[in-house]
Amino acid sequence: MATVDFIGVEKTYPNGHKAIHGINLNITDGEFVVLVGPSGCGKSTLLRMLAGLETVTGGEIRIDGKVVNRLEPADRDIAMVFQNYALYPHMSVRENMAYGLRNRKTPVDVIEKRVAEAAKVLGLEGMLDRKPKQLSGGQRQRVAMGRAIVREPKAFLFDEPLSNLDAKLRVQMRVEIRRLQRELNTTAIYVTHDQVEAMTMADRLVVMRDGVAQQIGRPLDVYAKPRTTYVAAFIGSPGMNLLEGVISADGSAVVLGKNGAMGRSIALPVARPGETGRPVVLGIRPEHLLINPQQGDTVEVRSVLTEPLGADTIKYTLLPGCGQSLTVRLPGTHPSGDTDVLAVGFDPAHLHLFDEATGLRLED
Amino acid sequence: MVENRPWLTVIAHVVLLLGLLITAFPVWLTFVASTHEGTALTQFPMPLWPGSHFLDNYGTILFSGAKAAGGQPVLLMLGNSLIVALGIAVGKIAISIIAAYAIVYFRFPLRQTFFWMIFMTLMLPVEVRIMPTFEITANLGLLNSYSGLIVPLIASATATFLFRQFFLTIPVELVEAARLDGAGPIRFFRDVLLPLSRTNIAALFVILFIYGWNQYLWPLVVSTDPSLTTIMTGINALVRVPDSEPQWHLLMAMSMLAMLPPILVVVVMQKLFVRGLVETEK
Numbered sequence: 283m284a285t286v287d288f289i290g291v292e293k294t295y296p297n298g299h300k301a302i303h304g305i306n307l308n309i310t311d312g313e314f315v316v317l318v319g320p321s322g323c324g325k326s327t328l329l330r331m332l333a334g335l336e337t338v339t340g341g342e343i344r345i346d347g348k349v350v351n352r353l354e355p356a357d358r359d360i361a362m363v364f365q366n367y368a369l370y371p372h373m374s375v376r377e378n379m380a381y382g383l384r385n386r387k388t389p390v391d392v393i394e395k396r397v398a399e400a401a402k403v404l405g406l407e408g409m410l411d412r413k414p415k416q417l418s419g420g421q422r423q424r425v426a427m428g429r430a431i432v433r434e435p436k437a438f439l440f441d442e443p444l445s446n447l448d449a450k451l452r453v454q455m456r457v458e459i460r461r462l463q464r465e466l467n468t469t470a471i472y473v474t475h476d477q478v479e480a481m482t483m484a485d486r487l488v489v490m491r492d493g494v495a496q497q498i499g500r501p502l503d504v505y506a507k508p509r510t511t512y513v514a515a516f517i518g519s520p521g522m523n524l525l526e527g528v529i530s531a532d533g534s535a536v537v538l539g540k541n542g543a544m545g546r547s548i549a550l551p552v553a554r555p556g557e558t559g560r561p562v563v564l565g566i567r568p569e570h571l572l573i574n575p576q577q578g579d580t581v582e583v584r585s586v587l588t589e590p591l592g593a594d595t596i597k598y599t600l601l602p603g604c605g606q607s608l609t610v611r612l613p614g615t616h617p618s619g620d621t622d623v624l625a626v627g628f629d630p631a632h633l634h635l636f637d638e639a640t641g642l643r644l645e646d
Numbered sequence: 647m648v649e650n651r652p653w654l655t656v657i658a659h660v661v662l663l664l665g666l667l668i669t670a671f672p673v674w675l676t677f678v679a680s681t682h683e684g685t686a687l688t689q690f691p692m693p694l695w696p697g698s699h700f701l702d703n704y705g706t707i708l709f710s711g712a713k714a715a716g717g718q719p720v721l722l723m724l725g726n727s728l729i730v731a732l733g734i735a736v737g738k739i740a741i742s743i744i745a746a747y748a749i750v751y752f753r754f755p756l757r758q759t760f761f762w763m764i765f766m767t768l769m770l771p772v773e774v775r776i777m778p779t780f781e782i783t784a785n786l787g788l789l790n791s792y793s794g795l796i797v798p799l800i801a802s803a804t805a806t807f808l809f810r811q812f813f814l815t816i817p818v819e820l821v822e823a824a825r826l827d828g829a830g831p832i833r834f835f836r837d838v839l840l841p842l843s844r845t846n847i848a849a850l851f852v853i854l855f856i857y858g859w860n861q862y863l864w865p866l867v868v869s870t871d872p873s874l875t876t877i878m879t880g881i882n883a884l885v886r887v888p889d890s891e892p893q894w895h896l897l898m899a900m901s902m903l904a905m906l907p908p909i910l911v912v913v914v915m916q917k918l919f920v921r922g923l924v925e926t927e928k
Contacts, residue, residue, distance in 0.1 A: 335822050335825070354825070355822075356828035356829075361826065362823070362826050365819075366817060368817065369823075370824075372838075381827050381829070382828055385827055385833060386828055429823075
């Protein structure tokens with residue numbers, strides 16, 4: 283039940299390596315914020331700085347308006363769920379959950395009540411006297427959650443909590459964590475490298491790269507309007523197709539290929555006169571490519587590999603002449619003629635344009 | 647090896663039985679010798695089966711001691727040895743687990759230097775540093791006391807090193823989880839580290855108890871008071887009685903008695919730490 287503010291937060295390690303380059307982020311009460319990015323992008327460091335496990339070397343972190351930069355982890359009133367659960371192996375489930383409260387001198391009857399409640403919510407009632415070793419991965423994950431819940435903290439911090447679970451359980455726990463967080467209405471900050479988790483769970487996403495927040499926004503906004511090519515490629519599965527090209531002579535289209543070498547042009551929804559010859563990156567999501575469209579220009583591509591997913595089919599194709607690949611998502615099932623030649627149309631309503639040099643989105 | 651060759655099984659068992667006989671025979675002889683009169687052992691051939699003086703011999707040495715060696719009852723020696731061995735084992739474990747805790751979990755200046763200094767003493771056994779150790783012990787006025795027997799042997803690089811290696815295998819997240827749970831250094835040590843080290847402590851206790859029990863040179867050097875004789879020095883004193891024949895029957899009875907406590911410790915503790923191992927393995 284709290285707001286969390288990052289104000290120009292920086293982290294420089296003693297060896298001079300700068301892991302976080304000035305993050306600004308305001309998290310409102312009850313919000314579920316996901317930090318997403320590849321490994322080494324600084325997302326875990328940022329979370330650990332909030333937890334108090336790493337020092338803050340620049341800027342301020344505030345919880346409920348109070349600066350916590352120099353507070354001990356235990357005094358920040360937050361609870362953290364670790365990737366490997368970090369349960370105390372020699373304590374029973376009950377003791378694991380109660381340990382933090384006992385250290386806080388919480389009355390025994392309150393501890394018992396809270397542990398019982400948490401166990402009920404998490405479906406751990408029959409397992410309170412077991413040791414962590416006797417539990418499955420999913421159950422251990424729940425105990426770790428329970429340890430966080432009983433504390434009734436101001437915020438939950440999750441550090442890739444589902445990475446050690448198998449795919450099916452991950453989907454199930456994903457839903458459960460989200461439901462629980464809504465029920466308790468506690469602010470949550472969640473770190474993951476999995477963009478599907480990020481998209482499905484977040485109220486707001488923070489896409490990170492090399493210690494910089496590349497984009498902060500609601501998942502669908504980020505999906506619809508990625509601010510950089512990096513975000514465009516990272517969010518979405520498979521990611522957005524990014525094709526090199528230049529603005530055509532009249533500014534109404536993009537000529538594909540480096541310096542327009544491929545010769546094919548794709549019409550833009552809004553002309554960009556005066557930018558003739560500007561090198562750009564044209565982005566389009568796999569589901570916005572049309573096969574054999576009734577109207578508009580098409581490009582012939584050669585299918586290399588087909589992945590039938592049941593609900594839809596993903597075809598990996600190559601653009602002839604320039605070796606760039608294009609991923610196409612088709613609804614329904616399609617015969618997997620692996621070397622088909624497809625006529626692909628670009629839906630003009632869903633084209634994205636980025637500057638080639640900076641990777642930044644070019645607004646219409 | 648899961649192989650089904652009857653011949654191999656037979657050969658393996660024969661070899662094992664032979665090995666067992668070879669190692670067990672001296673112990674058997676010791677026991678046999680401890681149940682005969684002194685004169686029976688100097689004749690040829692030596693008896694191979696127990697005689698009738700079991701109670702006599704053991705009663706004599708336990709409660710009144712062998713006259714020739716100063717007449718200290720063995721019961722007293724056993725008691726002394728027990729105090730010394732327990733003191734050394736418990737002291738070593740206590741000191742080294744705390745030292746390892748400091749070295750692994752606390753950032754302080756010269757941390758690595760301290761570790762390597764401790765580590766280097768591994769290379770210097772008691773015998774090598776016996777002169778300076780004696781000097782210090784004497785200056786502290788610890789000669790002829792239990793403290794003098796125990797304290798100088800307590801510092802242990804081996805145990806510190808073992809605990810350090812074990813602590814390094816404990817995931818960092820566990821430490822962090824404990825910090826978030828509001829456990830300070832002492833609570834973390836007591837509630838998390840100690841219970842997790844239980845099996846290591848048990849294993850070390852066995853080794854260190856036997857180490858302490860078998861100490862010979864140091865007790866010999868540091869104590870001249872007969873009431874502080876340990877069993878190991880006592881046995882040796884009985885071997886080298888001047889102007890008389892060694893009283894082998896009493897000597898062998900003493901040896902048998904000296905063997906019992908370490909065996910007991912191994913048997914009891916083994917159960918404990920095997921159970922511990924099974925628990926963490928689950």
